[in-house]
């Protein structure tokens with residue numbers, strides 16, 4: 157059971173820059189209804205780095221990821237791509253930016269056209285990567301392989317529609333796409349939240365392997381701090397739109413400095429420590 | 442041994458698809474829960490956990506069909522009862538079920554108090570609304586939910602508050618058994634803790650007598666339930682106390698499952714998680730032999746030929762594998 161593992165703890169400080177932010181702020185609404193979803197955050201994500209952004213519901217994780225994707229305009233600050241100010245002001249420039257970046261969204265059903273059959277999702281990926289003219293057997297072989305990475309059987313998916321899959325199966329399908337697309341940057345928002353522990357282990361190991369092979373930068377958004385600890389090089393802790401702490405996974409999780417990080421860690425159920433419910437007050441909000 | 446509140450004997454249920462095919466999603470499940478105890482169910486996505494939960498209510502409508510077996514709640518066998526009778530005399534009072542993602546399924550245009558009226562009226566159509574409100578206010582206060590929630594709509598509530606409300610509403614008639622399907626998976630830790638604390642409170646105050654808790658979050662299950670069952674492809678493959686299951690799993694699938702627990706504890710980063718490649722069998726034609734054989738590292742040819750029986754051992758433990766406990770211990774020790 158306890159096969160040793162090469163822990164991802166490379167030092168990325170001198171690695172080439174991939175995505176950076178300088179004083180990025182996003183405000184929704186005005187006056188009374190104003191929400192500062194992302195509040196003056198700065199960061200450097202490097203090439204090949206596995207970054208996790210951890211925070212509770214409403215802390216601004218999804219908002220930040222949409223800004224990074226260029227789906228949402230930030231109110232203030234600057235996003236840099238490979239060290240240069242990112243320019244996605246025209247459709248052409250935006251498409252160029254999107255070429256190397258892929259996203260897995262929080263709700264697997266929302267991001268996907270429910271009238272498309274499952275096999276066409278995977279086929280599109282192959283076509284997008286220039287495999288349009290490959291013989292069909294080769295395509296099927298590639299799709300079968302991608303599915304097996306995420307514990308899915310391709311043969312059982314053909315001719316199905318998304319609503320015929322469970323949430324966990326749908327999430328796995330979204331990750332299978334990544335194996336075909338091999339993007340330079342992957343932004344994944346709670347991509348395994350509905351997947352059982354065993355399949356999740358398979359998927360996480362495969363993602364790490366893919367990262368090592370192609371040097372993909374992975375930005376992984378999650379509220380599962382145990383998961384972030386296992387998989388990332390670097391962890392960013394987000395509270396109320398701010399990064400309250402960041403650093404190497406080992407340092408942040410085993411030796412947290414911010415009170416919020418400490419609380420997050422002490423709050424999750426563990427197996428060698430009793431879960432303390434005595435401090436929970438039901439009457440709040 | 443305490444009083445048995447829920448007993449399930451060899452329950453079999455199936456879906457009949459739009460093409461007339463049978464999907465044997467619950468295939469011979471047996472277990473017992475005693476008064477004051479909670480049972481956790483874990484297992485791979487699609488193994489039949491939600492179907493089992495749904496089947497336990499004894500309330501069947503297509504595409505789900507009852508095939509055979511018994512569901513006995515506090516001495517009363519509810520299997521084979523007609524749906525109308527089940528709705529009037531069982532749902533809400535004997536057993537309550539909180540479906541997966543229930544909180545997102547609340548009708549957004551309806552006030553919370555109306556849901557409570559619905560639950561009570563299904564059981565007693567003549568119940569007075571004023572009385573219902575009094576009961577609801579009292580229960581909400583006891584559970585730490587603000588009374589104003591009763592007059593709010595689901596959309597106005599945060600995720601955590603919504604889930605706690607769903608639980609309070611479903612248990613308003615003090616059902617003996619509460620079945621909660623992934624009640625906390627979509628919530629952050631703070632809200633998770635509140636949901637769990639509230640379920641404990643319901644149990645401590647005697648409003649519910651036993652609980653079935655389904656989740657794929659194993660550390661949570663370990664901390665919340667007394668016993669854990671692991672399900673694979675429509676069957677229970679192992680059962681034991683939470684501690685036994687996490688620290689001493691016997692069946693190769695539960696062994697893998699427990700080896701993939703992720704917690705922010707020192708040392709967990711240095712070990713590879715157990716990954717089990719492959720997929721479970723199609724429940725339309727489950728194989729005769731061991732259902733896990735295609736993915737089992739220890740499979741022997743005979744595993745595919747015999748129907749694998751449930752084997753009891755220790756203090757009310759059970760596993761479903763051809764190999765003996767010693768053989769399994771031996772292989773695990775050598776890994």
Ligand SMILES: Nc1ncnc2c1ncn2[C@@H]1O[C@H](COP(=O)(O)OP(=O)(O)OP(=O)(O)O)[C@@H](O)[C@H]1O
Pocket residue numbers: 184185191192193211212213214215216217218219220262379
């Ligand atoms: N389109 C929007 N209009 C107004 N407010 C918004 C919008 N999108 C997000 N917000 C608010 O911004 C804050 C951050 O939301 P966000 O979705 O980024 O959080 P999150 O960390 O992803 O949470 P979760 O874990 O629940 O997914 C919240 O207070 C949210 O209500």
Ligand SMILES: Nc1ncnc2c1ncn2[C@@H]1O[C@H](COP(=O)(O)OP(=O)(O)OP(=O)(O)O)[C@@H](O)[C@H]1O
Pocket residue numbers: 322323324456457458464466484485486487488489490491492493504541657724
């Ligand atoms: N309406 C249906 N018709 C036919 N088959 C179904 C139907 N609903 C579910 N199934 C199948 O029955 C099996 C059990 O499904 P179930 O929802 O009980 O799994 P689960 O263990 O709860 O999974 P999850 O962890 O993803 O919630 C699955 O293989 C599923 O594909």
Ligand code: SF4
Pocket residue numbers: 692693694731732733734735737738739740741744749761762763764
């Ligand atoms: S019966 Fe055989 S194949 Fe099945 S779990 Fe046991 S060893 Fe593995």
Ligand SMILES: [Mg+2]
Pocket residue numbers: 217218219262345
């Ligand atoms: Mg989000």
Ligand SMILES: [Mg+2]
Pocket residue numbers: 490491492541622
């Ligand atoms: Mg389910």
